[in-house]
Amino acid sequence: MFKPVGSAEATMTIYLDGKAIPARAGETIAACLLQAGVSHFRTMPVSGAGRLPYCMIGHCFDCLIEIDGIGSRQACLSAVETGMRLRTQNGPASIPGLDV
Numbered sequence: 534m535f536k537p538v539g540s541a542e543a544t545m546t547i548y549l550d551g552k553a554i555p556a557r558a559g560e561t562i563a564a565c566l567l568q569a570g571v572s573h574f575r576t577m578p579v580s581g582a583g584r585l586p587y588c589m590i591g592h593c594f595d596c597l598i599e600i601d602g603i604g605s606r607q608a609c610l611s612a613v614e615t616g617m618r619l620r621t622q623n624g625p626a627s628i629p630g631l632d633v
Contacts, residue, residue: 545615562608562619563589563596574598574608575622597622 543555549566556565563586566574573583575597586596589609596608601618604626608619 545613547613547615547617547619549619550621556613558613560613561589562598562600562611562613562617564609565613566608566619573621576624578624581624597626599626 541557543557545556545558546553547556547562547565548554549569549571554565554569554571563574567586571585573585574595575584576582577584584595584597586609587593588595591607591610594607597605598608599620599622600606600608600611604622
């Protein structure tokens with residue numbers, strides 16, 4: 534379903550939940566993870582249902598993911614960077630130092 538535009542060669546590596554995923558310069562995190570067959574980027578706070586990107590233009594917020602320790606980042610608007618660490622966001626993002 535998703536085919537890279539330009540070079541199809543993966544020139545960098547990103548990590549999702551500790552698993553190495555090949556990435557291409559210039560692509561978004563969402564495109565990279567979808568192409569890698571990732572089943573979900575986050576889970577719903579109440580039901581726990583997995584969610585994937587829907588609109589791919591930053592309107593729906595279904596692609597929220599933790600990027601380098603910061604939660605609730607939009608994967609569809611964020612470009613891949615060599616060595617970035619991603620985590621599946623389970624429920625709402627945690628904010629260090631905030632007791633909820």
